[in-house]
Amino acid sequence: MKIRFAAYLPAGPLPAWIGHLLAACHAIPGVELATVLRDSEALPGADWADCLDALVFDRGASPLKSAVLHMPPGVAEWSAGNAGPMNAGNWLAEQACDVLLDLRTHPAPIPAGPPRHWSLMLAGRSAVDPLAGAAPVVAGADTTTIRLESVSSGHLIDASLGASCTFSIRRNRRRAIAKGMGMVRRALLRLAGDGSLPPLREGPVCAPHPLPSLSARARFSTLLRRSVARSAVKALSRDQWGIALAFGEDICFDPARAQLILPPVDRFWADPMVWPAAGEGWWVFIEQVIYKEGRGTLQAIRVHRDGNWEAPVPVMARPWHLSYPFLFWWDGALWMVPESGANRTVELYRCTALPDRWEKVQDILTDIDLVDATLFAHDGRWWLMGNVSEPGADKHDELHIFHAPTPRGPWQPHAANPVVADARFARPAGPVFSHAGKLLRPAQVCVPEYGHALSLRCIDRLTTSEYVEHTELRIDPGWLPGIACVHTLSHQSGLTVFDFLTRRSRLGPPAGPLRRALQHGVGRGGQG
Numbered sequence: 092m093k094i095r096f097a098a099y100l101p102a103g104p105l106p107a108w109i110g111h112l113l114a115a116c117h118a119i120p121g122v123e124l125a126t127v128l129r130d131s132e133a134l135p136g137a138d139w140a141d142c143l144d145a146l147v148f149d150r151g152a153s154p155l156k157s158a159v160l161h162m163p164p165g166v167a168e169w170s171a172g173n174a175g176p177m178n179a180g181n182w183l184a185e186q187a188c189d190v191l192l193d194l195r196t197h198p199a200p201i202p203a204g205p206p207r208h209w210s211l212m213l214a215g216r217s218a219v220d221p222l223a224g225a226a227p228v229v230a231g232a233d234t235t236t237i238r239l240e241s242v243s244s245g246h247l248i249d250a251s252l253g254a255s256c257t258f259s260i261r262r263n264r265r266r267a268i269a270k271g272m273g274m275v276r277r278a279l280l281r282l283a284g285d286g287s288l289p290p291l292r293e294g295p296v297c298a299p300h301p302l303p304s305l306s307a308r309a310r311f312s313t314l315l316r317r318s319v320a321r322s323a324v325k326a327l328s329r330d331q332w333g334i335a336l337a338f339g340e341d342i343c344f345d346p347a348r349a350q351l352i353l354p355p356v357d358r359f360w361a362d363p364m365v366w367p368a369a370g371e372g373w374w375v376f377i378e379q380v381i382y383k384e385g386r387g388t389l390q391a392i393r394v395h396r397d398g399n400w401e402a403p404v405p406v407m408a409r410p411w412h413l414s415y416p417f418l419f420w421w422d423g424a425l426w427m428v429p430e431s432g433a434n435r436t437v438e439l440y441r442c443t444a445l446p447d448r449w450e451k452v453q454d455i456l457t458d459i460d461l462v463d464a465t466l467f468a469h470d471g472r473w474w475l476m477g478n479v480s481e482p483g484a485d486k487h488d489e490l491h492i493f494h495a496p497t498p499r500g501p502w503q504p505h506a507a508n509p510v511v512a513d514a515r516f517a518r519p520a521g522p523v524f525s526h527a528g529k530l531l532r533p534a535q536v537c538v539p540e541y542g543h544a545l546s547l548r549c550i551d552r553l554t555t556s557e558y559v560e561h562t563e564l565r566i567d568p569g570w571l572p573g574i575a576c577v578h579t580l581s582h583q584s585g586l587t588v589f590d591f592l593t594r595r596s597r598l599g600p601p602a603g604p605l606r607r608a609l610q611h612g613v614g615r616g617g618q619g
Contacts, residue, residue: 094283095125096190097183097205099198100160101219102172103133107158109194109219112272117163119276121283124166126186128179130195131171134219140307141221141261144314148259154268154483155261180204190282192275193242194219200243208242209278211271213264218271222305224264227255229303229313233539234514237267239274248288249274251512253488254538258317260310269483270512328594329382332361333609334375335577335589336394342526343587344547346577347570350398351591351608353601357382360390360403362415363588364521364581366425366445372396373586374446376406376427378414387414389429391446394586406447409434415463417522421498432460432486437477439498455500456493462486463519466498469530469553473498476532478518479509487537490517494555503555510558514538520545521580531563533580542578542592544568568592573605 098113117124137145149155162168169182180203183191190207193199196217198210213223214235227235232255239249251270256263281288303309335349343349354360362378372395379390390403407413407429415430425442427449437456440449461477468474475493480486489509493502511517511534520533529549536544545566552559568577568591576592593601600606 092121092283092286094122094190094279095186095188096122096192096279097126097128097186097188098124099128099130099179099191099193099195099201101130101132101134101195102170104157105134105160106155106219107152108154108268108272110158110160111154112275114161114163115272115276116279119280119283122279124163125188126167126169126182127160127162128182129168129170129172132196134196135221137221138307140311140314143311144259144261147318149261149265153261153265155265190279196220198242207282209248209275210240210242211237211268211275212240213237213267213271218264218268222260224267225260225305225310226303228257228260228263229305229310231257235263235267237271237274239271239278248278249512251488251509253485253514254540257539258314258321260314266484269481270488273481273484324594327598328596329356330359330575330592331356331595332359332590332592334360334363334377334392335591336375336398336400337587337589338396338398338585339587340584342524342582344564344566345570346566346589346591349587349589351571351605352392352400353593353595353609354379356595360392361590362430362579363590364416364418364579365394365583365586365588366418367583368393369445373583375400375586375588376416376418376446377403378416379403387412389413389416393446396585404447407440407449415519417463417465419466419498419522421468426498428455428464428466430462430464432462435460437461437464437475453499455495455498456502460486461491465519465521465523465532467523472496472555474553475502476519476523485514485537487518487535487541488512488514490519490534492553492558505558506556507558511560516546516548516560516562520578522582523550524582529563532560535578536565540576542576545577545580545589547580571605571608573601 180201183204188205191205193210211218214226216223234252235255236252333353335346335351337343337349358381360377364376366374368374375392377390378387380387389407391406392403393401411433413429417428427440431438436454439452439455441452461479464477466475473495479491490511491508492505495502514537516534518535520535523532532548534546534548536546546562547564548560549563550560568574573593574591579590581588
């Protein structure tokens with residue numbers, strides 16, 4: 092099916108992202124940019140507060156900066172300033188457009204326009220408005236939502252919720268608009284495929300926030316205060332992830348029962364995945380990042396049944412960042428899919444000897460920035476869950492599913508991708524498991540910050556075209572003073588592992604209760 096779409100744009104200079112979006116949509120097979128309409132109203136210019144925000148947090152080739160709009164050959168143009176007797180509705184009818192993307196500052200219904208008339212709304216304003224995304228930041232709201240809506244009915248076509256960037260309105264806009272561009276492309280792609288849009292998944296709902304003053308003075312003072320506070324925290328402390336071990340046959344949902352391991356001060360350990368060791372005990376596979384190197388490698392810690400543990404041994408290193416060493420058993424062997432999104436691949440390895448001998452078998456997905464790949468078998472198929480992000484967007488906001496007859500593929504995308512578009516539930520946080528007759532998916536709560544807490548999501552329905560889940564249980568940080576985040580859960584019989592984040596003071600040791608818990612966790616070869 093051939094889809095002809097139109098774009099209604101403000102007069103005058105436009106941000107570069109609009110040109111990128113129109114070009115990307117025009118390149119979709121079966122989609123043609125038929126016409127561009129220009130309004131008589133131009134975008135308001137940036138005020139001094141926006142210019143300062145751009146100078147500090149949006150330097151370089153920003154998609155928010157003005158750029159020349161290059162039209163593909165053959166695209167008809169209409170301008171409100173030179174319309175003559177032909178109004179916008181008649182022009183669109185003459186061009187036989189199926190879809191109108193309305194990116195004016197004030198989208199409004201157009202008599203005789205296409206039945207599919209969409210707008211991209213960011214926190215209640217048109218995404219093209221320079222103040223779009225400002226209200227949640229200034230109000231101190233944890234989340235920002237971007238929506239693709241029907242202009243005439245207000246019907247929601249797509250939506251995505253992310254954590255607000257508290258210290259930069261420009262950065263908040265950039266991240267949200269990147270997701271909005273993906274929404275428009277997905278909607279056009281589906282229309283060109285079968286002429287219809289899939290039923291909307293449950294839209295993200297966020298708490299209402301007060302309408303703040305958006306004057307330049309109010310915005311500047313708010314962002315200045317938060318930037319200073321952020322800089323002070325970074326100067327006085329360093330975020331450091333450590334590992335928590337909870338012993339017991341049943342899975343543990345209470346990390347307060349765990350003994351803690353904090354690595355040496357020059358590195359962090361995160362993303363623990365546990366597997367039984369030969370003889371006795373377990374191997375806990377982790378991501379290790381040495382701060383001065385800034386690149387993740389995979390290590391394994393030997394944990395004994397008496398609670399002692401040994402120093403990590405190297406498992407895998409690549410020229411790119413590795414993390415989330417996901418383990419699973421299939422076809423009589425142990426397999427690993429480490430996160431290698433920085434290489435734009437999802438790679439499958441077979442274990443030849445625990446813990447450090449792994450043979451690469453194949454790339455199961457390529458040309459994709461997918462993080463935290465999580466595989467499991469269900470109803471006769473294999474499923475792969477992971478977060479896929481639009482360029483420039485957060486990696487925490489949108490969960491995609493792929494399915495295949497075996498872990499080796501071929502992998503096909505789920506018909507409703509992204510199946511979750513909410514930073515409070517989207518990003519995987521460990522293996523999917525069955526408990527009390529329910530299939531539970533550990534998910535990261537990435538609001539108000541990355542990896543803040545764990546949400547155990549019960550999978551109610553999973554087919555190749557449908558996905559439904561709800562929150563069964565939430566695990567929060569703060570069970571000891573100084574623990575700010577918890578974002579991974581993995582279990583094998585006898586041991587449940589978590590990770591936890593502390594903001595480790597650069598001036599002294601951890602707080603007393605946390606220090607005592609860490610001392611309890613030091614074992615053979617260990618370093619707290």
